[in-house]
Amino acid sequence: MSSASTTVAPSCSHCGSTCKLHFVTQDYNRRIGDEHFRHYRCTQCSLLFIHPVPDDLGRYYPNDYYYVPESIDFLDKNHGQEKYKIDIIRRFKTSGRLLEIGPSLGTFSYAAKLAGFEANAIEMSTECSQYLNNVAHIPTVNTADTDAALLSLEPFDVIALWHVIEHLVDPWKTMDHIARSLKPDGIFILAAPNPEAFQFKVIGKRWPHVDAPRHLYLIPKEVLVERARMYGLTLESATTDDEGARGWNTFGWEYWLGNFMRDPKRKAFMHGIGKKLARLMRRWDQKEGRGSAYTLVFRKAGS
Ligand SMILES: [Zn+2]
Missing domain, CATH: 2.20.25 (N-terminal domain of TfIIb)
Structure with missing residues (x-):
């Protein structure tokens, strides 16, 4: 450099x-x-x-970033932790074509499929895509070019991005494509690290959700709302205190402390302290607007 x-x-x-x-x-x-x-x-x-x-x-993004299981057991065991996401979506849509961008192993897509959605995915990892297509039977386009893939697919009722937008080199272009790929009245739901978080104010550059250089952006909620409006999407729901955000609050304290240590035993010890610290910090982390991640739901105008 x-x-x-x-x-x-x-x-x-x-x-x-x-x-x-x-x-x-x-x-x-x-x-x-x-x-x-x-x-x-x-x-x-x-x-x-x-x-x-x-x-x-x-x-x-080392190879161990994606651990790929061999059978459907993994999804059967883990899809329950995605239920809160399905519950949010069901407030707006209860069926139809759903697309997840960046599903990794697809626990959310699988939960959506079980909940009655016609689940599809776009995923950059070849191993994960094979698992999704062949084991989970969720039609998945294997590509790093999300924008081109979106153009090739039929429109959707729901498009979901769980902790993906902060990794994108050009998030605005992808949001534009997402808006175009929604049916009228369709729903765009995303979660991402919240730069207004209490933890970020306290921890700063060592905040684990800075996650350099994998996270290229930390996007204030208001910027996403303005941006979405440019693409014809309006905000329907926002929170920084759902089950996902609470999990990321704990993760933040754990990894902040753990990251000071190199030795695995000391790291594990500090993670334990971090869990306790997370309990003490709940009253600040769980203040609406101050959680470590936000979940936002946007709706495209009806026809
Ligand atoms: Zn600006």
């Missing part, structure tokens, strides 16, 4: 305003390298993002 490429402040990809260097961080979660990553924050809309994006991003 040359010093010249790191000193020019980029402008905001959402609102075009000037951005300032917010912090310099490292891959504390996985320690795949000791490179430094520069995070800039927009002075107007507070969008936070890595700049420059490393050109060897694939290196930070």
Whole structure:
């Protein structure tokens, strides 16, 4: 990384305003390298993002990122933890064509299928896609080009992105394609790390949900709402205190402490302390708007 490429402040990809260097961080979660990553924050809309994006991003997604089981047992055992997501969606849609982008092993897609949705997926990992297609029998397009895949599929009643948007190089383009791929009155549901989180204010650049360089963006809720409006989607529901967010609150404290240790035993010990700390911090983490992740539901205008 040359010093010249790191000193020019980029402008905001959402609102075009000037951005300032917010912090310099490292891959504390996985320690795949000791490179430094520069995070800039927009002075107007507070969008936070890595700049420059490393050109060897694939290196930070090691093979063990995806553990692929052999049978359907894995999904039968684990789909229950996705029930709260299905419950949110059922407030808006109870059946129809559903697409999950970035399902990994597909526990959510499988839960959606069991709940009566016609589940489909777009997934970049070849191993996960084979599992989804051949074992879970969920039609899955195996590609890293989400935008092209969206154009090739029939429109959907529901499109879901669970902790995916923060990984995308161009999230706005994908949101635009998602909006176009929804039927009139269709639902777009997503969850992502919340840069307004209490934990982020306390922990800063070592917050595990910064997850550099895999998370390229931390997007304020308001930016997503504005962006969605540009694509014809309106906000129907928002929370930072669902079951998913609460899980990510605990994860945040655990990994923050654990990441200070290299020795696996000490790491495990600190995770234990982190769990206790998470219990103490509940009253702040569970304040609406301050949880570690938000879940947002948008609706496309009816015909
Ligand atoms: Zn901005």
